[in-house]
Amino acid sequence: MASLQAEEQRRIVAACFARTGLTLEQLWLRYFALGGDVSELELEAFLQGLLPLPRIQRDMVAHAINERLEEVSGVRQAPYSRETGENTRPRGPLAALVGLLDGAHRAPPERLPEIIAAAGRALDLELAVYLVDDDQRRLVPLPGGSAPGRVPLAIEASTAGRAYRHADTIPAEEPAGRRLWAVLMDGDERLGVLEVEADADTDLHDPALRTQCRWLASLSGHLLAGARRYGDGLDTLLRQRPSSPASELLRQSLPPSTAATRDVVVAGGIEPVHDVRGAAFDYALSETTAWLAVFDAGRDATRASQMVSLALAACRSARREGRGLRDQEAAVDEALSAQFVDGALVRGTLAELNLADGTLRCLQAGGEPPLVLGADHEQTTVDSARRPPFGAGPLGRIVTTRLRPGDLLALHTEGLSGARAADGPPFALEDCLDAHARHAPPETVRRVLQAAKFHCHNGFTGDAGLLIARWSSRPSDWFSR
Structure with a gap:
């Protein structure tokens, strides 16, 4: 599905904002409630064309404006970064975390990788879960995430392994694509890593993106650890x-x-x-x-x-x-x-x-x-x-x-x-x-x-x-x- 150019989207969004009757502060409050994480000053700079925003943040601004336009005219007019027809439900960090919690309720352990991947899509990210094997030597990909065909990765000889060894979030420009590797933690216990695939427009060094990935990895770690206590579906995959x-x-x-x-x-x-x-x-x-x-x-x-x-x-x-x-x-x-x-x-x-x-x-x-x-x-x-x-x-x-x-x-x-x-x-x-x-x-x-x-x-x-x-x-x- 084709993407709308960032500047074209900004121009139309700014014009739609002018028809909402909202003050900048009111718009920012609506945007923030959807999970937006830029300041009111940065939002103003974006609307005036002085500061670019990541696609996720642009879409949340558009969604906040569309909610107001529906209230006053019943018609959405602010464009999203992708063409009409895509699901325009709320996106962003809050939507991802809530979706993860809702999806994990009463889910068997083996379904969690798919649920985590679905939560990542609220951030326009493709996620896959790797858990450490019993021998503490390899990171094993779990089925159910996006892009099947992954193979186990050596802890001592991979970027994923480095993220695990240092309990960190590490960006990587790899032959298979651009991605982040974020350690999966249950409290202070390491469980594995979360693979985060990003598109060409995403800045892997963006502090906000890294923070969001850490939130997802932390919550995912808690859910995986809890699920492993009442089912064997994940542990069976990790036994050598x-x-x-x-x-x-x-x-x-x-x-x-x-x-x-x-x-x-x-x-x-x-x-x-x-x-x-x-x-x-x-x-x-x-x-x-x-x-x-x-x-x-x-x-x-x-x-x-x-x-x-x-x-x-x-x-x-x-x-x-x-x-x-x-x-x-x-x-x-x-x-x-x-x-x-x-x-x-x-x-x-x-x-x-x-x-x-x-x-x-x-x-x-x-x-x-x-x-x-x-x-x-x-x-x-x-x-x-x-x-x-x-x-x-x-x-x-x-x-x-x-x-x-x-x-x-x-x-x-x-x-x-x-x-x-x-x-x-x-x-x-x-x-x-x-x-x-x-x-x-x-x-x-x-x-x-x-x-x-x-x-x-x-x-x-x-x-x-x-x-x-x-x-x-x-x-x-x-x-x-």
Whole structure:
């Protein structure tokens, strides 16, 4: 369908405005209510031919004028950027977001890509959804969006992957066309990217366009994450191989891989993701405190997944009742002793971080000592006289230390620091953390686990679990690091 030239459209729109009887302020209020985002001064400059507007904004001005003309004469006269016959329903950011919310209501998960694409058309944009696969190596296109025939993209070797790695919105002039890649987020957890195709008239560097794409990506991320909790249609597409029952049990018990408050961000992960048997992490964040935990029952222990799941549940139950580290420790011991009368041992670390001053209280039960990496690359180990694993008693000693703003705290399992190929050296966890600590915590976790997987040729002899936290005494944009 042919497009009306921008200057010709402006000229006719300005002439139609003169017949509405509206003041400039009244027109601007109507335009703003449709989702317009230029100022009253910019609108006046557009009508006088002094300032061009993007096609979306021109059409919203025309629609505001046509609504008024229908009120006074019953006839629309202001032209849209495309010929008569196109759907002239309200367009723009507000229409896109409302359309997305309305369309997603009671929709099954596999329909969401199509609904997101329809919302993009209210901004004259073609959208497609890519979600990260379980191995955190590729971005997989979902069916249902526009322009079928897309292929998975490597996170390490694509513009889409760069947007994902940096949790950013990145413009790209690619052989397949001009587009933006915007990270899909559920809160602080990365889910994938949104591909935004633009026409030749669109300025990919326009701040308003980038803001609108971030809004769409943020809302789409929330809707996708929510839908995945009640249907398998999307997860089936992201699996690279079948998961064991133990892995399914443990992965369903884990919290989101990333979370943040004003003062702290935490991120975690486990490997081998499709065959983890006895490792888990947990955390809880509040205004004042971050509680952290890592548990490891070993890959070869009988009923390892049940034991570590019980330890995780017992710790959470005590914590949610407002009980501290000592009571959490006792709750894990009691649960394991009561459920497994023949003896059940789970190694682990419990930690409590005061977000006001960085005070860290830590309790180890046969687990690996936590690591602290400072902003100056100085490394320390939070070590203590470790008690036996949970389930064996007696109670351990709580160690107290102090973090500095910007410090990175890492809790991990022996399966990560001890990962190795046959007859090869163990994985240099401290060096790898140091090499990737400049990234945001979720990207640090992804890179460290990928490096460990490569080091041992994906032949983990123990489950590799990693939970990191970066503390700061002032607000920060975690993904700007």
